[in-house]
Amino acid sequence: MTPQEGRRAGQRPVWVNPLFGVTDPASGITSVPPRSRLPEGPTAPASVSRLIRDELMLDGNPRLNLATFVSTWMEPEAHALMGDMADRNLIDRDEYPATAELEQRCIPMIGHLWNAPDPDSSIGTSTVGSSEACMLGGMALKRRWMRRNAGRYAAGARPNLVMGVNTQVCWQKFCNYWEVEPRTVPMEGDRFHLGAEEAAGQCDENTIGVVTVLGSTMDGSYEPIAGICAALDALEERTGWSVPVHVDAASGGMIAPFLEPDLVWDFRLPRVASINVSGHKYGMVYPGLGWILWRDRDALPGDLVEHVDYLGGDVATFTLNFSRSGSQVVAQYYNFLRLGYEGFREVQGALRRVATHLAERIEGLGCFRLLTRGDQLPVFAFTTGDDVTRFNVYDVSRRLREWGWLVPAYPFPPNRDDLHVLRVVCRNGFSLDLADRLADDLHSLLPWLHRQPAPMFGPDAATSFHH
Structure with a gap:
């Protein structure tokens, strides 16, 4: 059946995507589904899956989430x-x-x-x-x-x-x-x-x-x-x-x-x-x-x-x-079977090398002070240098988020709540190449941050990822 014949018969062309193109009862999507109560009836599985996947696109990229300790990558098998x-x-x-x-x-x-x-x-x-x-x-x-x-x-x-x-x-x-x-x-x-x-x-x-x-x-x-x-x-x-x-x-x-x-x-x-x-x-x-x-x-x-x-x-x-x-x-x-002792040692050693390399690169930017260096857990914390007055760790976290990086900023607890830090967690799937990209992006942001007259964000405006 040609498109013209289909229109004369009252049918829509089958190759039109009903979700993005037209409203079609056959697809199960005739209106925006309710968000706080059950819809009146069932909807086609593919349509519901597409709606949910589209909404989840608003999430951050887990691989670029350097706030979480939990695994964000596993082998396909x-x-x-x-x-x-x-x-x-x-x-x-x-x-x-x-x-x-x-x-x-x-x-x-x-x-x-x-x-x-x-x-x-x-x-x-x-x-x-x-x-x-x-x-x-x-x-x-x-x-x-x-x-x-x-x-x-x-x-x-x-x-x-x-x-x-x-x-x-x-x-x-x-x-x-x-x-x-x-x-x-x-x-x-x-x-x-x-x-x-x-x-x-x-x-x-x-x-x-x-x-x-x-x-x-x-x-x-x-x-x-x-x-x-x-x-x-x-x-x-x-x-x-x-x-x-x-x-x-x-x-x-x-x-x-x-x-x-x-x-x-x-x-x-x-x-x-x-x-x-x-x-x-x-x-x-x-x-x-x-x-x-x-x-x-x-x-x-x-x-x-x-x-x-x-x-x-x-x-x-x-x-x-x-x-x-x-x-x-x-x-x-x-x-455990896949890696064995030696495999785990190689993977964890690689993560530590990524962490210490990235810590050194961030320290080399000249305006940050390392509290730890990633040489125990492949995790390190750093703060702004004493001579940095135009931006703080919350400004850095906000700017990096615009580039897709999720790097948490938070205050330490008593009696060191005067200390505000950024923390980077290196996990399997965060490569040396990505670490260099993060350091390069942070370097690119510094001119913008130095042009600020004063810090723009504080702990109340930042998202806490510690817990």
Whole structure:
């Protein structure tokens, strides 16, 4: 049928795109769909997909998002594997035993990385990101303290948890939800994280544990975990207070084992009771996936583990979530098999080289001061030089956003809230070429910034990406 014949018959030409060209009931799009209630009837799948994809074009490019720690690139084979496994409910271990088996294989693999006392019998679980893992670690610390101090707890003693002000917000949430007093050590001078003596100085007989961070989200630096454990050893000798340590290794737990295997931060320290990591950060899996391991069965009270039998077999579970896709766990296992130890070492080493190279280039521009250099986590923070008065870090962040780069600007917490910084997170998929492009774009922006009479933006106008 010719177009003319079609028009005479009352039909529209079939090659006209009904979504962008004309309104056609056959396409399912006759008006703009409502945004706050269900539409009256169904719409064609292709039309809905196109509408949503068009709206999502307003998002930033994940590969240029240097604010986030989570993975924004995976190999096509891993990407396809996640799609194929999306319908597997991880909790249904009796129905999906192969998926459950892959989760159990990952746990001793991580146990070997973290030097667990008996890595092949490591005790742990996957979680929905590190936030859930931190909650589980905190719950175990509190329950152990309650057992040791049943009389004091019954008499009204309030447990407390010691941490640096740089810890992720999930630890404040844990203290709020589980009625634990947060004892937060502020920053001081050039100390941007928890120090050993400061940690020990906050502890008492009601301290359930100390949270240490292997890779601060503020600046990418490692806390002195071995030094903190030594200070707590000395405290126990003086007072008899035995304070366990949880290591929040959300990022560093997949960096340090490969790039600094001799750095003692993990289960080689007897005081370390539990460690968590984000598989969706430097484990290189799309969000959300976390892992937590405990030193041994004494570190995880058995009465926290629930047994469920209505799924067809006995399932032991210690998680806050229940039903979730097994796709992230399968992708983690893929990465472990695909890369192996040497592959991870090469990838993480390349990221660190990109981070240190970019930090040096930014320092070479002459108007920025580095706080860290990307030589621990492949993450670094920097601020404007003391002689820069016409622009600030928020102006830089806004200008870079116009070029497509998402680089967060934020103030440090007390007692260093006078310090405002930019932070760059280098992840798999952020190449040396892209790093040079960022440095070149930043250099191109400087003449515009120097022509400003004064800074134009402040923290209230900036978007915070820290948490």
